[in-house]
Amino acid sequence: MITLNDYLYSGDTILRILHNYIHDLRAEAKKTHNEVDMIHCNFLILIRELLEHNDFLTAQSQQIREFYKYMSREYPFLAFTFKGRIKSLIRAEEKFNGYVVEYIYDYYTEHGEYPPLADLKNRLSCFRDFIAYRIVISMPRCHLKSEADREQEELKYLYQIANVLPGFLEERGFTAESAHGVRKSGSPLLNEDVKPYYRDYIHGTDSDGYQSLHITFYDNSSRSYMEVQLRTKTMDDIAEIGSANHLGYEKKQESERARRDAIPKGECIYFDEAYERGMKLLGLELSKLDVNMFSAVNNSLINDGCGLYRGRLILPYEHLSRFQNDLID
Incomplete structure (x- = not known):
């Protein structure tokens, strides 16, 4: 079985690793008639093309910057940040294999049989967050009558911004994608005409405390998808360094994938291979890699300039309330 881990000790660049992994995985898939591995190859090709031919990101980020300028005019009293990133190779590979494992496991435990290949292939066609932007807002204390007002004030403005974003970007060549009923918002603060596009993780918080609004757009110029997340600073802190941080998310995923005993080994090659690839990635000792x-x-102190582990930042903007310093003695 071909795995990404086999290529992470060669001293090659990310692009060279991707080239070799795709070439060998495709050859193996043709030899074994493994249709999921062929989809896997196409998935990796998309990542390679994003890293190789990313001129479109300049035009795309310029349109996002226009929304940043809009917010600066409309909400001069808010502090906020805009960030963008391309998903890293290891994270993308983990996600692909995780989707295979989780879909087959859920289907098998519910139906007592394995999903049709067509259903599995359809599940693997829904990657929309290779490119992602995040808008994080905060209401400076100097603009609040009381600290107790912060949450409601920030929520009000967050949903206001969410109501405007789809129309703003659609005028600039983007198309908002339907969320297909996933986490449809029940918040009265979100307009009915935009609710079908948002996955609302705020109204009805998960047990781990994760909160965010997610929306996907299709960029008609570059013919690629991008995801936009909207959060308050408190939500972002919880997601990044609090109870819902990515490390906690990974541990949750690890425990879910570790339920190996539920699927008899050798009965479903797609599950077996995706499970093994995922477990190998989770066990990586990054300090020993030669890329x-x-x-x-170690696994915490990392300098990655090529999108191997953390992903490449493509849009850093920060706006501080222009009145904030004027109102503080």
């Missing part, structure tokens, strides 16, 4: 331009002391 050009990548250096890691």
Whole structure:
């Protein structure tokens, strides 16, 4: 079985690793008639093309910057940040294999049989967050009558911004994608005409405390999808360094994927291979990898300039309330 791990000790660049992994995985898929591995190859090709031919990101980020300028005019009293990133190779590979494992496991436990290949292939066609932007807002204390007002004030403005975003970007060549009923918002603060596009993780919080609004757009110029997340600073802190941080998310995923005993080994090659690839990735010791331009002391202290682990930042903007300093003695 071909795995990404086999290519992470060669000293090659990310693009060279992707080229070799795709080539060998495709050859193996043709030899074994593995249709999921062929989809896997197409998935990796998309990542390679994003890293190789990313001139479109300049035009795309310029349109996002226009919304940043709009917010600066409309909400001068808010502090906010805009960030964008391309999903990293390891994260993308984890997600692909995780989708295979989770879909087959859920289907098998519910129906007592494995899903039709067509259903599995359809599940694997829904990657929309290779490119993602995040808008994080905060209401400075100097604009609040009381700290107790912060949550409601920030929610009010967050949903106002969410109501405007789809129309704003659609005028600039983007198309909002339907969320297909996933986490449809029940909030009265979100307009009815935009509710079908948002996945609302705020109204009805998950047990881990994660909160965010997610919306997907299709960029008609670059012919690619992008996801936009909207959060308050408190929500972002919880997601990044609090109870819902990505490490906690990964541990949750690890425990879910570890339910190996539920699927008899050898009965479903798609599950077996995706499970093994996922477990190998979760067990990586980053300090031992030999990837050009990548250096890691351990799994926490990492210098990655090529999108191997954390992903490449493509849009950093920060706006501080222009009145904030004027109102503080």
